[in-house]
Amino acid sequence: MDFKLKSYKKDFDYSYTFGAFPTMELINFKPEAVVKVLVSSNYDKKSSEDSIYSVCNDKNIEVEENDKLFNKLSPKENCYVIGVLKKFNSQIDKNKSHVVLVNPSNMGNIGTIIRTMIGFGINDLAVIGHGADLFNPKVIRASMGAIFKLKFTHYDCFEDYINENGQRSVYPFMLKGAVTLDSVKVEKDKPFSIVFGNEATGLSDDFLNYGTSVLIPHHKTIDSLNLTIAAGIAIYEFSLKSK
Amino acid sequence: MDFKLKSYKKDFDYSYTFGAFPTMELINFKPEAVVKVLVSSNYDKKSSEDSIYSVCNDKNIEVEENDKLFNKLSPKENCYVIGVLKKFNSQIDKNKSHVVLVNPSNMGNIGTIIRTMIGFGINDLAVIGHGADLFNPKVIRASMGAIFKLKFTHYDCFEDYINENGQRSVYPFMLKGAVTLDSVKVEKDKPFSIVFGNEATGLSDDFLNYGTSVLIPHHKTIDSLNLTIAAGIAIYEFSLKSK
Known part of the structure; x- marks a missing residue:
């Protein structure tokens, strides 16, 4: 998948997770949907073994440091991690509540x-x-x-x-x-x-x-x-x- | 109370209600705190007998139509009524939950x-x-x-x-x-x-x-x-x- 990332619109076939926590949830529960992960230069790389870098490395997910894209994509100043994901199909289970x-x-x-x-x-x-x-x-x-x-x-x-x-x-x-x-x-x-x-x-x-x-x-x-x-x-x- | 209304700051001794519903609650439950009511030219004056105009008239509250102030004070485009209120003291009841x-x-x-x-x-x-x-x-x-x-x-x-x-x-x-x-x-x-x-x-x-x-x-x-x-x-x- 190679494209120029833009501010989100509904008709895109991709979307974003803003923040480390939701991005980690994306990687752990929908790894097949991850396109890449963007990291700001303000992100503390040495924070822990559970850092975005080591998790992405384990799963062969591309990590890109790109401050320019942060200013363009992220609505919040305190957001240092963005996940890029391909939209996926989902179907409810008729036997469940x-x-x-x-x-x-x-x-x-x-x-x-x-x-x-x-x-x-x-x-x-x-x-x-x-x-x-x-x-x-x-x-x-x-x-x-x-x-x-x-x-x-x-x-x-x-x-x-x-x-x-x-x-x-x-x-x-x-x-x-x-x-x-x-x-x-x-x-x-x-x-x-x-x-x-x-x-x-x-x-x-x-x-x-x-x-x-x-x-x-x-x-x-x-x-x-x-x-x-x-x-x-x-x-x-x-x-x-x-x- | 005569002053130039500005975008809200915490140290002001006045604040705002944005929208007709919270403004009506202000007028009905804290009438003594109301300074004035601002109305946008987009507000439907003939909407009903319960309009801001008739309620303010009953209670001798000044209503001012002022579109300029709306652009300055209101964060939302679909806000047509702003209440200006003087902050008041409040005290909880130690016998209540x-x-x-x-x-x-x-x-x-x-x-x-x-x-x-x-x-x-x-x-x-x-x-x-x-x-x-x-x-x-x-x-x-x-x-x-x-x-x-x-x-x-x-x-x-x-x-x-x-x-x-x-x-x-x-x-x-x-x-x-x-x-x-x-x-x-x-x-x-x-x-x-x-x-x-x-x-x-x-x-x-x-x-x-x-x-x-x-x-x-x-x-x-x-x-x-x-x-x-x-x-x-x-x-x-x-x-x-x-x-």
């Missing part, structure tokens, strides 16, 4: 939700709609590289997702939810889907027709919970309830 | 935690250390104005906080926590403090000596939970357990 995000719009939120999912053992993400680009460097960075342990699939609409993913218990999270989170019963032998709407608009009333809609009760003193907080609480609770 | 943040560093995270606290009925926040500025417009914006319903106090160190806030159950959240969140018992007749460390460093081992340290168990596939997610799960669980 899923998180489903309907038209998510904030890249940082998607990454934070991915990090939370992986932390609580839900490793499959369905994204409804094509507005969100999971390879956006902001998603990768907010996920702290957890995206390299994730399986994910995009669907045009929720109907397509349901049709392709068979028998499962569906729980849309909504302010109009029929049951509260603390009283939801989760069947232990059946995979579940917990479904969240867009940051600004939530899920439409159509979702009241799918499975069991769930409410996280909160005081009326706030308009709604932040999406990542609602998803974090739900993922934690469902991971406990399904044990 | 608290969230305690030790040296928090990310303004957006602090705001998101405040929004979650207010949503689950914990209205008192202690901040240890003076690095974080709760009046930073990024805190206000991420809180969606929930900060105007919050009581908060800064302390030099955790010892000072404990000395001034009397008998209470203390729960530091740590990766080395002695008990898991799902097994923590919360005394219903005693106020609690749930304590969280800095985004990057967490809480030091010293905190193992205070109260009951708590772990939110997660898979080793991630390094740690995002601070706002850990705090969100803890606040939700403690609000349920203390009912």
Whole structure:
């Protein structure tokens, strides 16, 4: 792969990890996707045996010191390592439990939700709609590289997702939810889907027709919970309830 | 109050709410702190009876249309309303339950935690250390104005906080926590403090000596939970357990 690296755009067939931690996750969990690793002259080469240099050397990954590219590619001043990766295909497992995000719009939120999912053992993400680009460097960075342990699939609409993913218990999270989170019963032998709407608009009333809609009760003193907080609480609770 | 408005700095005695929603929260919950409201010519004046114009008119608050100031003050293009507020003093209630943040560093995270606290009925926040500025417009914006319903106090160190806030159950959240969140018992007749460390460093081992340290168990596939997610799960669980 030989090309001139540019500031990220959605239609590229490659993307970037900014920072040593997510780059290490990339190398360890998706080594086949790594194109090369860029290192700034500010990176402490002698830091430890686990340095990017020794890990890349072990795996025959090219490391290039190139300060000019850092200024061009990296949005953050304290970023000394950039991974260049080729985008890869991914497919969720229909026999596993899923998180489903309907038209998510904030890249940082998607990454934070991915990090939370992986932390609580839900490793499959369905994204409804094509507005969100999971390879956006902001998603990768907010996920702290957890995206390299994730399986994910995009669907045009929720109907397509349901049709392709068979028998499962569906729980849309909504302010109009029929049951509260603390009283939801989760069947232990059946995979579940917990479904969240867009940051600004939530899920439409159509979702009241799918499975069991769930409410996280909160005081009326706030308009709604932040999406990542609602998803974090739900993922934690469902991971406990399904044990 | 007559002065030239400038881009926010920590040492100002005034700050800003960016956006109609947090500005409305400011007007409704801290009307005495409002200096004036700025409106962009892009703001839809006829939108509804609840418009900024009618609310400010009711409360004798000056509204100024001033596009020049928007370009100077607002970080976001889609912001059409800015509230100018005088900073105010606040004091936590020692008989109530608290969230305690030790040296928090990310303004957006602090705001998101405040929004979650207010949503689950914990209205008192202690901040240890003076690095974080709760009046930073990024805190206000991420809180969606929930900060105007919050009581908060800064302390030099955790010892000072404990000395001034009397008998209470203390729960530091740590990766080395002695008990898991799902097994923590919360005394219903005693106020609690749930304590969280800095985004990057967490809480030091010293905190193992205070109260009951708590772990939110997660898979080793991630390094740690995002601070706002850990705090969100803890606040939700403690609000349920203390009912």
